[in-house]
Amino acid sequence: MRSGREPARALIDRLAPAFTELSDPVDPIGDGPLGWPGYGDAIAAAASRTGESESVVCGVAEIGGVTAVVVAFEFGFFGGSLGTRTGTRIEQAFERARTLRVPVVSLVMTGGSRMQEGTLALLQLQRIARQLALTRAAGLPHIAVLRDPTTGGGWATLGAGADVVLGLRGAQVGFAGSRVRPPGYTVTQQFAAGLVDQLVPPEELRTRLERWLRLVTSPADSPAPVPPGLGASSLPDTGWDAVERARASDRPRAAAYLASYFDWHEPISGDRCGGVDSGVLCGFGHRSGATIAYAAQCGTATRPAGFRTAARLVRLADRLGVPVLTLVDTPGAANDEAAEKSGVGAAIADMFTAVAAARVPVTTLLIGEGGSGGALAFAAADRMWVTRDSYFAVISPELAVAILKRDPSRVRGTAEELRLRPPDLVELGIARGIT
Known part of the structure; x- marks a missing residue:
């Protein structure tokens, strides 16, 4: 398994001792809004293979004692691509976070927008961007974890648009994926360019997330105390x-x-x-x-x-x-x-x-x-x-x-x-x- 490519539910189980999936009945999509030949059969095959009905799993989790809404991408379902139903799930997840007044954690692993739904899939980026804006306006934090790969619109919204961006070491991260512009851009390069806050070994992700969730949900209620001086004990003469x-x-x-x-x-x-x-x-x-x-x-x-x-x-x-x-x-x-x-x-x-x-x-x-x-x-x-x-x-x-x-x-x-x-x-x- 490549770095960070574990199934969505396995990752959630590893990070969160308690998780309640959001209720989200997915309507049959058939061959999709474009009538793409064979799309409905491919959806059924992806569901059978992964056990999921869409490319994201969303729910309320307890991570390190902090309640958060989790958006986890399932790469095995159409490469974690963004379709119209994906946008619906992500929108509902952010709405729930604002209702509960809790942070959002995005576990991103996506190849971009779903070709079989055309420009309607691309429009989900605007839909997601609005949710990011509303959540920021509500004063709620958003932490993104960049898994392998994180490309296209998923990187340009849920990834790069987060308040704190954690990148799993070894991940491909960039707007253009490896099939568009090989070789793929790496998370290490994004970190060096000032676009990722921390590089995280996959085995340390739970600890790092727990620490970050504690930090962004427990602000001090008074001004920062003045640190004591650590140097000279006497004043300069001149x-x-x-x-x-x-x-x-x-x-x-x-x-x-x-x-x-x-x-x-x-x-x-x-x-x-x-x-x-x-x-x-x-x-x-x-x-x-x-x-x-x-x-x-x-x-x-x-x-x-x-x-x-x-x-x-x-x-x-x-x-x-x-x-x-x-x-x-x-x-x-x-x-x-x-x-x-x-x-x-x-x-x-x-x-x-x-x-x-x-x-x-x-x-x-x-x-x-x-x-x-x-x-x-x-x-x-x-x-x-x-x-x-x-x-x-x-x-x-x-x-x-x-x-x-x-x-x-x-x-x-x-x-x-x-x-x-x-x-x-x-x-x-x-x-x-x-x-």
């Missing part, structure tokens, strides 16, 4: 001292703060536009029984994909009612030619807007360098704290000297004049306090 401390290679970075702050956490990855920035960590974490979302800079120049991924995280957290923690640590936004071509200005604007529009509280801790707008885009306007080994400035002292046409020897003095030390930031009302 502005230049603050800069050197923030740039020290042995200073605690974002990964150390996240490990200390959360009991456990799960990352999301990618900007959904073809990019990944390894210098930005985003995801949801479990802390004291509740969920807090995080977007953390890792001390490098933040690239457009990093800003877009963080903005995606903030918007998703806001829709799910999950408070957000941001960790600021960057010398500034990347400004090389590649960054400009990738729209760094628009990406920064996107992050500024996401934070400004958030209805959930955003808490910010400056843990290192706070370089200009690239750092400020991650910062809450009224809820920022700073550590003792950090600084925040309109621009680095070196670049300030160059812009002001000062002698390079005046860098240290300029750092003092910029008033970028932690106590300065509190006195100026930029930060609430030092941790």
Whole structure:
């Protein structure tokens, strides 16, 4: 059996100790809306072979103690293709999720739209897209699991359109299937392009799903607590001292703060536009029984994909009612030619807007360098704290000297004049306090 190609019910049994299938009598379809010769016989043969009456199995499941509606594709039934009756089942499943106010888990394995039903099958993508939109508007999460294969309209709706996208290792995932454009595109390539959040070994799927369902259904009911500082215990004497401390290679970075702050956490990855920035960590974490979302800079120049991924995280957290923690640590936004071509200005604007529009509280801790707008885009306007080994400035002292046409020897003095030390930031009302 190829990776992820177990029958729908076997997979459901493996993931969910309790499952109640939705009642959905399927009307006889004959040779279908196009009168395709032999289609009715092929439907009967597929039903006999798989024990299913359509290409999806839908129902209410308990996964890790969380109730969810499951949409599981049966690849043995016409290659998991989308027909008119498939669309009806998926529509009913999402409607049930909204009635119950529970998440949706899509276990996707499909070759695309069903040829024997022509354009009417293709129109099911619009039908599914509307259900995705209504479910998002209702503030309910949707987790997709990409199995082998996930192609065509199934990838372009239930797969790529989910809030969290988990890809089973080894799966073929792409809009064009292997019969259209061999060789097929892989889930690993989609992950590298920022279109999949996590690569999951099939044997770990149940554990990962259980964790994700806990995270998206248990938001903290108060702002994220401010993490304690992990670095220096004393304050810098001068502005230049603050800069050197923030740039020290042995200073605690974002990964150390996240490990200390959360009991456990799960990352999301990618900007959904073809990019990944390894210098930005985003995801949801479990802390004291509740969920807090995080977007953390890792001390490098933040690239457009990093800003877009963080903005995606903030918007998703806001829709799910999950408070957000941001960790600021960057010398500034990347400004090389590649960054400009990738729209760094628009990406920064996107992050500024996401934070400004958030209805959930955003808490910010400056843990290192706070370089200009690239750092400020991650910062809450009224809820920022700073550590003792950090600084925040309109621009680095070196670049300030160059812009002001000062002698390079005046860098240290300029750092003092910029008033970028932690106590300065509190006195100026930029930060609430030092941790």
